[in-house]
Amino acid sequence: MTDPGPPRVAIRLIRALLPAEERDFVLGDLEEDFRRRADGEGRRRATARYLYDGARSALSLMTRGSREGMLTGWGNDLRSALRVFRREPGFALVVVLMLALGVGGATAVYSVLRGVVLSPLELDDPDRVVVVWGRTPEYPRMPLTVGDHKALAEGVDAFASIAASWGNTALLVGEGEPRQVHVGWVTPGYFDVVGAEPLLGRSLVAGDLTAVVISHGLWIRAWGADPDVIGRSLRLPEGSFEIVGVLPPDRNPNLSSFAGVRTSYDVWRLQPPEWLEGEDRSVGWLRTTARLRDGVTLAQAQAETDALMTAVNRTVTERDGGTDLRVDLVGAKEDLVGEVSRTLWILLASVVGVLLIAASNVANLTLARGEARRSEMALRATLGGSRSRLIRQLLVESGVLAVAGGVSGLAVASVGLSGLLALAPPGIPRMEAVGLDWSVLAFAMGATGAAAVVFGVVPALRFVRGDLSRALVGRRATPDRGQRTLSRALVVGEVALSLTLLTATGLLLRSMSGLDRVDLGLRAEGLMTFAVEVPEWGDTAEDAAATMSAFIEGMASVPGVRSVAFTNRIPLGGGIYTGTYRSEEMVAGEAPTLEASIRWVTPDFFTTFGTDVLMGRAFRVDDDPAVAILDRRAADRLWPDGSPLGRRLQLSAVGEEPQWVEVIGVVEPMKHAGVAEPAEETIFRPMLTAAHRQNFRYAAVRVGGEPLAYVDPLEDAARAVDGDAVLARIRTMEDLVRDDVAATRFAGFLLTVFGGVALLLATVGLHGIMAHSVRRRTREIGIRVALGAERRQILRKAVASGGVLVGSGVVLGLMASLGLGGVLRSVLFGVEPSDPASILGACVIMLTAGLGGAWLPARWVMRLDPATTLREE
Amino acid sequence: MTDPLSDLERLALAAILQIGPEAYGVSIRDEIRDRTGRDVSIGSLYKAIQRMEDRGYVSTYVGEPSAVRGGRAKKHVRVEAEGRRALEESVRALGRMLAGLDVDLEVT
Numbered sequence: 014m015t016d017p018g019p020p021r022v023a024i025r026l027i028r029a030l031l032p033a034e035e036r037d038f039v040l041g042d043l044e045e046d047f048r049r050r051a052d053g054e055g056r057r058r059a060t061a062r063y064l065y066d067g068a069r070s071a072l073s074l075m076t077r078g079s080r081e082g083m084l085t086g087w088g089n090d091l092r093s094a095l096r097v098f099r100r101e102p103g104f105a106l107v108v109v110l111m112l113a114l115g116v117g118g119a120t121a122v123y124s125v126l127r128g129v130v131l132s133p134l135e136l137d138d139p140d141r142v143v144v145v146w147g148r149t150p151e152y153p154r155m156p157l158t159v160g161d162h163k164a165l166a167e168g169v170d171a172f173a174s175i176a177a178s179w180g181n182t183a184l185l186v187g188e189g190e191p192r193q194v195h196v197g198w199v200t201p202g203y204f205d206v207v208g209a210e211p212l213l214g215r216s217l218v219a220g221d222l223t224a225v226v227i228s229h230g231l232w233i234r235a236w237g238a239d240p241d242v243i244g245r246s247l248r249l250p251e252g253s254f255e256i257v258g259v260l261p262p263d264r265n266p267n268l269s270s271f272a273g274v275r276t277s278y279d280v281w282r283l284q285p286p287e288w289l290e291g292e293d294r295s296v297g298w299l300r301t302t303a304r305l306r307d308g309v310t311l312a313q314a315q316a317e318t319d320a321l322m323t324a325v326n327r328t329v330t331e332r333d334g335g336t337d338l339r340v341d342l343v344g345a346k347e348d349l350v351g352e353v354s355r356t357l358w359i360l361l362a363s364v365v366g367v368l369l370i371a372a373s374n375v376a377n378l379t380l381a382r383g384e385a386r387r388s389e390m391a392l393r394a395t396l397g398g399s400r401s402r403l404i405r406q407l408l409v410e411s412g413v414l415a416v417a418g419g420v421s422g423l424a425v426a427s428v429g430l431s432g433l434l435a436l437a438p439p440g441i442p443r444m445e446a447v448g449l450d451w452s453v454l455a456f457a458m459g460a461t462g463a464a465a466v467v468f469g470v471v472p473a474l475r476f477v478r479g480d481l482s483r484a485l486v487g488r489r490a491t492p493d494r495g496q497r498t499l500s501r502a503l504v505v506g507e508v509a510l511s512l513t514l515l516t517a518t519g520l521l522l523r524s525m526s527g528l529d530r531v532d533l534g535l536r537a538e539g540l541m542t543f544a545v546e547v548p549e550w551g552d553t554a555e556d557a558a559a560t561m562s563a564f565i566e567g568m569a570s571v572p573g574v575r576s577v578a579f580t581n582r583i584p585l586g587g588g589i590y591t592g593t594y595r596s597e598e599m600v601a602g603e604a605p606t607l608e609a610s611i612r613w614v615t616p617d618f619f620t621t622f623g624t625d626v627l628m629g630r631a632f633r634v635d636d637d638p639a640v641a642i643l644d645r646r647a648a649d650r651l652w653p654d655g656s657p658l659g660r661r662l663q664l665s666a667v668g669e670e671p672q673w674v675e676v677i678g679v680v681e682p683m684k685h686a687g688v689a690e691p692a693e694e695t696i697f698r699p700m701l702t703a704a705h706r707q708n709f710r711y712a713a714v715r716v717g718g719e720p721l722a723y724v725d726p727l728e729d730a731a732r733a734v735d736g737d738a739v740l741a742r743i744r745t746m747e748d749l750v751r752d753d754v755a756a757t758r759f760a761g762f763l764l765t766v767f768g769g770v771a772l773l774l775a776t777v778g779l780h781g782i783m784a785h786s787v788r789r790r791t792r793e794i795g796i797r798v799a800l801g802a803e804r805r806q807i808l809r810k811a812v813a814s815g816g817v818l819v820g821s822g823v824v825l826g827l828m829a830s831l832g833l834g835g836v837l838r839s840v841l842f843g844v845e846p847s848d849p850a851s852i853l854g855a856c857v858i859m860l861t862a863g864l865g866g867a868w869l870p871a872r873w874v875m876r877l878d879p880a881t882t883l884r885e886e
Numbered sequence: 887m888t889d890p891l892s893d894l895e896r897l898a899l900a901a902i903l904q905i906g907p908e909a910y911g912v913s914i915r916d917e918i919r920d921r922t923g924r925d926v927s928i929g930s931l932y933k934a935i936q937r938m939e940d941r942g943y944v945s946t947y948v949g950e951p952s953a954v955r956g957g958r959a960k961k962h963v964r965v966e967a968e969g970r971r972a973l974e975e976s977v978r979a980l981g982r983m984l985a986g987l988d989v990d991l992e993v994t
Binding site: 018024031035037038039040041042043044045046048066069070071072073074 | 910911912915927928929930932933936951952954955956958959960961
């Protein structure tokens with residue numbers, strides 16, 4: 014052929030624009046016309062005409078609607094898509110189930126994340142509220158001293174307002190049965206700072222020393238939501254108080270939490286002004302909260318605070334926690350949920366991984382099924398079904414499956430969410446804000462949509478690019494290389510994701526078993542704790558000691574009770590009570606003070622908690638505050654060599670002058686802040702002789718058998734001492750320990766579930782693709798076997814090809830695990846993210862399951878008779 | 887009762903009948919242009935043929951490839967009895983609409 018056709022570029026361009034069914038005919042016509050014109054008008058004009066005609070033709074073929082009619086087409090597609098449930102119920106069921114599992118799981122976890130972490134705090138303009146913490150090298154989070162609080166209140170211009178709070182408990186009398194209430198002590202303007210104005214009445218203002226604001230909950234419980242409660246009186250042991258305000262519901266103005274517990278104060282009182290007098294810096298006890306001025310960023314406020322603290326530190330010679338105190342401003346929400354948010358994000362990422370695996374499986378199923386339907390599609394294309402029309406039908410079909418999966422997913426999510434809420438540990442703040450709402454619904458739709466893109470659009474695109482006429486000619490032809498690569502890539506991705514999840518699961522499980530083995534410094538079983546509230550303990554040291562001794566004797570005489578003790582703080586029960594200390598030698602050398610946790614205890618405390626006395630002795634009834642017992646950590650700190658017994662140290666706690674005490678014993682360290690936290694250096698002081706000046710009085714009772722069975726007899730014994738006595742916050746020590754590690758357990762449990770589901774789905778996916786590929790090659794295998802190939806050899810080859818997929822997935826997953834391990838660090842205990850045992854274990858499980866998934870279908874074909882396989886289509 | 891024909895479909899049907907066995911994309915397009923001066927695109931012609939094929943007015947068959955078409959086959963079009971009837975019906979309807987008007991037309 015001497016006569017050249019149109020320029021190649023032009024042909025390609027037009028070719029790409031034309032729909033396949035008329036492509037060749039139109040191109041032929043255009044080219045024929047081109048040649049005629051080229052002879053008469055020249056190539057250039059002919060080319061221009063070619064492009065013009067071609068584009069015009071493509072446009073009219075594309076836009077004039079399908080020959081079957083675009084509008085009626087949708088209805089038809091929908092009907093035919095719905096038919097898939099009847100025609101292939103197995104396929105439809107598997108797809109819907111997998112999607113429901115993936116979407117449901119992801120939605121349930123997202124709704125927790127949304128309620129706890131993403132939704133704003135239930136306060137007015139909460140983003141401007143910051144919690145103010147002191148930080149020293151030893152204590153990253155320290156309440157502020159009076160002196161430092163005042164320095165900040167007066168010196169930081171970025172704060173629109175600032176307030177301080179502190180809390181204790183009291184006995185509410187006069188409204189029915191006496192009951193324990195939590196009392197929040199605040200400075201004037203506190204409710205403005207946190208953004209929770211009273212629903213009824215007014216806030217506390219300066220001078221309101223006989224007024225209280227009550228919580229919405231107490232208003233309902235004690236006054237039956239009586240709107241005339243304002244002006245009525247509320248009786249506490251110290252006297253009568255006027256109720257001036259009722260707080261709104263669902264708003265907890267207390268922003269401070271300890272060990273994840275955010276107390277809901279029932280009664281709010283004004284701190285007496287003398288509490289904030291002077292420049293005391295001996296003990297930090299104030300929880301400071303501030304509201305930023307409009308237009309001031311957190312960073313600006315932080316910079317101003319830093320500058321101020323640098324100046325303040327220069328003037329300070331002695332302070333709790335050292336003279337170099339830094340102050341951190343933390344957003345109120347971040348302060349409350351920062352720790353748990355990491356865990357929840359990890360869980361969400363894991364469950365989204367499960368969703369991706371499910372969607373990949375569905376994509377593979379759709380691909381395999383699309384391949385089986387290629388002949389059908391090719392036939393329809395030949396009979397006149399346009400390609401876009403067929404693709405549209407595929408997409409509508411995927412859409413119907415996705416909607417079914419998404420709706421079922423919502424059902425799974427609502428069941429899963431009630432499960433999550435039931436299982437969730439008590440330490441997760443704001444769980445009351447969790448629920449299914451519009452944003453969760455939107456998430457579910459998004460998740461479904463994303464899954465549908467993976468399993469619907471990807472196969473449809475394959476279909477666009479595939480050559481249908483070939484499918485019609487070679488009905489037994491293997492699928493094109495691209496499609497096989499795609500489904501293999503999906504399986505590799507699934508294996509990689511599963512391995513990552515399995516590794517994370519392994520790490521969490523190892524952390525959990527590590528937590529179980531931690532030495533708490535006490536024996537938890539058979540131990541119960543509760544607060545004892547009475548209207549009056551006694552004004553003098555003698556009276557208070559007598560009251561406390563009477564309670565101890567009374568409760569100890571209950572049959573089955575082994576020992577009873579009082580203390581001001583329960584281990585793992587929350588609360589911070591610290592002081593500073595120095596050895597005699599350190600005072601002489603003018604060394605800086607050290608910080609320790611201070612615990613007041615009665616003589617049987619160590620017996621009751623099962624804590625070993627390592628040196629010296631426990632307290633006796635008549636020990637006065639001039640003696641102390643150290644835990645081993647504090648003793649080692651002060652006197653690394655030599656016995657601390659008989660040595661002297663200087664101690665100061667809140668509101669006290671420094672005091673000299675003599676060491677009479679050393680005990681093993683006890684955990685206080687948390688099982689996973691290091692035991693704090695602790696100094697024990699004798700409580701009986703100081704029983705009159707305690708803010709908290711908790712009893713600990715060791716019994717034989719189930720502790721909670723003793724609640725009623727113990728309460729009777731307490732009432733025998735004081736008719737108004739109330740036992741509050743009753744907890745067994747085992748519950749306290751369990752709750753403390755509950756967050757890790759919760760994460761570990763969920764990750765185990767997600768990891769297990771991921772492993773199962775990935776194995777099913779691998780099994781599916783292997784079964785499919787083996788079945789497709791049944792005939793080939795039959796021929797090979799008939800020609801004398803060793804079955805074993807064929808089997809090995811089949812398994813090896815699956816092994817390559819599993820192996821690649823495992824390698825990818827390993828890289829991901831090692832790369833992402835650091836993210837997990839914050840939720841791990843006693844195990845490194847690169848822990849070889851966890852990683853190796855995950856690899857072994859994945860390889861075993863994966864190779865099993867590859868081996869089974871191969872073996873299935875091996876069992877067949879060659880004659881049968883040859884007949885197989 | 888037959889579906890009414892569009893203008894382009896009527897032109898195409900007539901052109902195919904005029905051309906006979908050699909009716910395909912280019913020849914039909916040329917026939918319409920030569921007789922009416924209208925420049926229709928190959929694509930819209932195919933669209934019209936598809937629509938008529940769906941209604942059974944025409945049938946198509948694939949011819950031999952030729953060098954002048956870059957080695958591509960022609961799609962030949964043939965008018966079926968149903969198509970001829972539809973054309974007659976369409977022209978008659980037009981004739982009835984025009985009857986009595988002062989228009990210089992001769993319609994059979």
